[in-house]
Amino acid sequence: MDNKKVIIIGGGIAGLSAGCYLQMNGYDTEIFELHNIPGGLCTGWKRKGYTFDGCIHWLCGSNPKDELYTIWEELGAIQDKKIVNHEIYIGTDLGNGKSFSAYTDVDKLRLELLKFGSDDKALIEDFIDGINIVRKSNMPVLKSPDLYNMFDGLKFLSKELPLIRLMNKWKKVSLADFQRKFKSSILNQNFVQLFGMPDDMPVFALIYTLALLGNKDAGYPIGGSLDFAKSIEKRYTSLGGKVNYDSRVEKIIVENNNAKGIRLNNGKEYFSDIVISAADGHYTIYNMLDGKYIDEEIAGYYKNFPLFSPIIQISLGVAREFNDIPDTITTYFSLDEPIIIDPKNTINTLGIKIFNYDPTLAPEGKTSIATVINTDYEYWVNLKKDNPQKYSEEKDRIAMSVIKALDKKYGNINDNVDVYDVATPDTFVRYTNNWMGSFEGFIPTVDTFGKKLKKTLPGLDNFYMIGQWVQPGGGLPTGGMHGRYITQLLCKKDGKEFRSTKE
Ligand SMILES: Cc1cc2nc3c(=O)[nH]c(=O)nc-3n(C[C@H](O)[C@H](O)[C@H](O)COP(=O)(O)OP(=O)(O)OC[C@H]3O[C@@H](n4cnc5c(N)ncnc54)[C@H](O)[C@@H]3O)c2cc1C
Structure with missing residues (x-):
């Protein structure tokens, strides 16, 4: 046949x-x-010898x-592939000389949370316990759940009961609600942002991600x-x-x-x-x-x-090294001057990915950098259609603002930008046809x-x-x-x- x-x-x-x-x-x-x-x-x-990466954080x-x-x-x-496991998932400069590091090592993360959440010991210990439960579990992924039979179900239930209990406990609590439980002001006001996830995601999703990072199971190739x-x-x-x-x-x-x-x-x-x-x-x-x-x-x-928000990605090829910067997936810092991204979105903090850990993305002695910012889909698609010149000018304006902010933060950037590139939701639709420019459905x-x-x-x-x-x-x-x-x-x-x- x-x-x-x-x-x-x-x-x-x-x-x-x-x-x-x-x-x-x-x-x-x-x-x-x-x-x-x-x-x-x-x-x-690729742009002028640099590669601008558009996806894998982990x-x-x-x-x-x-x-x-x-x-x-x-x-x-x-x-x-050589895999890099980052020491810090997200680093956040909180101003006044303070910074929060979301360490991938769970013991270090626990200490960091306790440092900022001295009034929230029980909540933090519970959260960390959850991460450790997932770390010990083994999610079966090789067989389609659509083909699961009663024996598969029973086997999973008997082996992974702590995981199932944990999932049931945290899958209906949003990160926004979880943040409100903290008494310590920094965590009460910033917890979700410190971990860079949408605030309507369940706590379980964050626990799961941190467990994989803790197990060195969510690296960068x-x-x-x-x-x-x-x-x-x-x-x-x-x-x-x-x-x-x-x-x-x-x-x-x-x-x-x-x-x-x-x-x-x-x-x-x-x-x-x-x-x-x-x-x-x-x-x-x-x-x-x-x-x-x-x-x-x-x-x-x-x-x-x-949907996951549409994004604008500003990528820079910079003719300098960043060896002194800690190894993070993303670093957030406050901006002295806010940046207008579109008529609905103005940002006061910038999250930056410095690919100092991947030498293949830039010529020797140089570094590829990117920032990904949530933005409005309709605005960019309509602007491109109705006023292509303004579309280009707006992309340039945002890139210049990002360069200026990075220069202020790290120094020695302005004169070293070899090339920059801006991808808007219109770009995402052009190359992938994803509805509303959503980058993850x-x-x-x-x-x-x-x-x-x-x-x-x-x-x-x-x-x-x-x-x-x-x-x-x-x-x-x-x-x-x-x-x-x-x-x-x-x-x-x-x-x-x-x-x-x-x-
Ligand atoms: C900035 C960013 C960071 C991300 N970080 C991570 C991460 O760290 N870890 C992670 O796991 N995921 C991450 N993601 C998400 C991940 O990239 C996507 O969820 C995943 O790649 C989706 O794969 P897919 O094959 O389902 O869909 P897609 O990648 O959208 O593939 C669909 C394909 O279909 C093609 N297509 C569409 N319409 C047509 C048509 N009419 N005819 C022919 N072809 C068509 C498209 O061009 C595309 O190639 C990230 C995404 C982005 C943008």
């Missing part, structure tokens, strides 16, 4: 992962990607002891995000897969409520037995399928679930955390969705896991035993 043919829309981490696992299991796949490089949001771009599953590492290994993404994505692309092509770049899918071809293939915006059509969309969820449902296959629940995701809030979203559409056969739009929280692990899970599901349907291999 001929192998089944599968078309995958989108060459981000989810699409590439699906391609790899399907090829390992005897499916013939082709990926159609609108951009001319792999990776989607997991990307980077790669969950970077420690071989975590099951997730196996997935990265199977995808050829990690085994040849030297080479950065595009290099990481290219490694998976290489694995995919070595397994016999084919990526078609510069190929924007306009429509999914449907016959008798069966997905039959795709049509590109140049009119070319391609046919398959199965279509998987690993591309933007909104565009897939409302444009590629004209909103014909939807129910109230799915429509509700796009109407009601909050839906936020896992206290209402959506752990929610199972539908990965098929009502009334449409031979069609599946994977990636960040069908899993609140998105992220790279979701992409890696979803490729494995959809393949397990298709193998089960086709009566095949699922196989996975490493390079």
Whole structure:
């Protein structure tokens, strides 16, 4: 019997992962990607010898002891990479000579929290206990939760009861509510910001992240995000897969409520037995399928679930080293002069990523720097459309303000900027087509955390969705896991035993 043919829309981490696992299991796949490089949001771009990284703060599953590492290994993404585990997750200059370091080492973090929260000992100890419970747990990720049976459930329950109890305790408490519990003024006013997460996320999400960081299981792969994505692309092509770049899918071809293939915006059509969309969820449902296959629940995701904020990224190539700066993922400091980002957003603090730990991103003796700031989607998209010159001028103005602020903070920046680059929400849409410029899909809030979203559409056969739009929280692990899970599901349907291999 001929192998089944599968078309995958989108060459981000989810699409590439699906391609790899399907090829390992005897499916013939082709990926159609609108951009001319792999990776989607997991990307980077080169300017005058510098690489500006557009994604990885932390790669969950970077420690071989975590099951997730196996997935990265199977995808050829990690085994040849040097991983940097930062000492500080976020460093915040609080002014008046005070600073808070969110250490990745949990004992050090405990002491730092107690230093600022002398009136909150019990709350802090409880929070730290939670991190240590997660550190001792082992989240099973190799089998699709959709294929879990009673025995899998019981096994998980019996092995991971403390984790389940902890999750139930903290999944319905938002970080904003948690912050209000502190009596000490600095933590009561700043806790959420000190950890840099959206304030409607549940406390459990932060506890989980800090546990992975504490286990050195959320490191940064030297080479950065595009290099990481290219490694998976290489694995995919070595397994016999084919990526078609510069190929924007306009429509999914449907016959008798069966997905039959795709049509590109140049009119070319391609046919398959199965279509998987690993591309933007909104565009897939409302444009590629004209909103014909939807129910109230799915429509509700796009109407009601909050999204990760659109962002503007200002990147600088600076001709100097930053060896004296502590090793952090992001450092926040107060601005003497606020920076207007758009008519709705003005910032008084700046969070800066100094890639002094990745020499591959800059020529010798030089450093790549980036700042990512929340902004308004409509403003930038409309400005680009209605007044391209002002769009350019505004990007320049913000870049100049950032350079000035950095010069004041670190010195020796103004005259050393070799190149700068500004990516707005319009840029994110142009290169990844993500709805409202969201960089990680839906936020896992206290209402959506752990929610199972539908990965098929009502009334449409031979069609599946994977990636960040069908899993609140998105992220790279979701992409890696979803490729494995959809393949397990298709193998089960086709009566095949699922196989996975490493390079
Ligand atoms: C600044 C930033 C920092 C981040 N930090 C982290 C981090 O530290 N850790 C982490 O885990 N995650 C992080 N993320 C999130 C992570 O990058 C994403 O959640 C993840 O890469 C999403 O993968 P995906 O494959 O589901 O979707 P995408 O990356 O969006 O891939 C979808 C692909 O489909 C393509 N596509 C869309 N429409 C079409 C079409 N019509 N035709 C053809 N192709 C199409 C797109 O071009 C894209 O390549 C970060 C993201 C950003 C932007």
